[in-house]
Amino acid sequence: MTGAQGSIPLCVPRDRAKQAAGAGARWDRVQRCFFWDTGIADIAENAPVLAFLPFRFRPDRRPPYVRPWMVPQSLWGWNLRAVLHREDWDRIRRDAYRRAGYRCRICGGIGPAHPVEADEGWAYDDTRFVQVLRGVIALCPDCHAVRHWGRSMATGKEQHVLRWLAWINGWTPAQARACADEAMALWHWRSGHTGWTCDIGWVEKVFGVQPVADAMVRAAATQQGLVALARQSRDGEMR
Ligand SMILES: [Zn+2]
Known part of the structure; x- marks a missing residue:
């Protein structure tokens, strides 16, 4: 399982990498992914990072983040x-x-x-x-x-x-x-x-x-x- 609190993987499209880096996200070369390391409390003020956050970590979302959703x-x-x-x-x-x-x-x-x-x-x-x-x-x-x-x-x-x-x-x-x-x-x-x-x-x-x-x-x-x-x-x- 990924995404322990304090080191959150971000959903960053390649063409927005500069924006993520500029907002303070860390690029991990091995995992080839941007991470947010400095805690969830700081994110609410950081609009670019907020946009890259997986739903599970977004401060404006509540569970269920995912649930069964089946087609008739x-x-x-x-x-x-x-x-x-x-x-x-x-x-x-x-x-x-x-x-x-x-x-x-x-x-x-x-x-x-x-x-x-x-x-x-x-x-x-x-x-x-x-x-x-x-x-x-x-x-x-x-x-x-x-x-x-x-x-x-x-x-x-x-x-x-x-x-x-x-x-x-x-x-x-x-x-x-x-x-x-x-x-x-x-x-x-x-x-x-x-x-x-x-x-x-x-x-x-x-x-x-x-x-x-x-x-x-x-x-x-x-x-x-x-x-x-x-x-x-x-x-x-x-x-
Ligand atoms: Zn998943």
């Missing part, structure tokens, strides 16, 4: 990887990595095999049943596994992810479990509605890209594949 089952196929041209999705996810300085926006950490992954920030309108894309951010594999709690359970990572959820938010194991159970109940409720639609207008507005012509077909095929996988893993557990 009927929309499983509507991930950007499935419905955009490959090169468009690559551009969008790499932009998220670059903007975060290849660090997790929530905890500032990185993964052992690859530093960060792209997470789609969905908002839910539970009255009109619309899933709206708000943005794409870089997360370390552990924080990302929290967001995709259902998949993490299906792939045997349940205990690890629960520990991470507790640690990140400063919770007891029971609090982490309660949060995960609540998220699962919400997911079941949302998945009980089949009339969900998905609004990815954000990618067009910000990146000027459109879904592929056969996006509906691809989303449906991806969704069916993921449902079959989930069923398999559930059957596997029962055996």
Whole structure:
């Protein structure tokens, strides 16, 4: 785990390195990352550093910094990887990595095999049943596994992810479990509605890209594949 109090990793895009150094951040050559060493109390007055802080350390944020946030089952196929041209999705996810300085926006950490992954920030309108894309951010594999709690359970990572959820938010194991159970109940409720639609207008507005012509077909095929996988893993557990 990275980011002990007193030495906080910062999400600094390469083109803002001078700004970070000028604001008093320390560049660590080995870890190839800027750190803030002089305590959280000093940060509130330091606007440039504040902008680079992972959410977990921001004085204006409160837990939960990350929590399970699962896509209703009927929309499983509507991930950007499935419905955009490959090169468009690559551009969008790499932009998220670059903007975060290849660090997790929530905890500032990185993964052992690859530093960060792209997470789609969905908002839910539970009255009109619309899933709206708000943005794409870089997360370390552990924080990302929290967001995709259902998949993490299906792939045997349940205990690890629960520990991470507790640690990140400063919770007891029971609090982490309660949060995960609540998220699962919400997911079941949302998945009980089949009339969900998905609004990815954000990618067009910000990146000027459109879904592929056969996006509906691809989303449906991806969704069916993921449902079959989930069923398999559930059957596997029962055996
Ligand atoms: Zn993280």
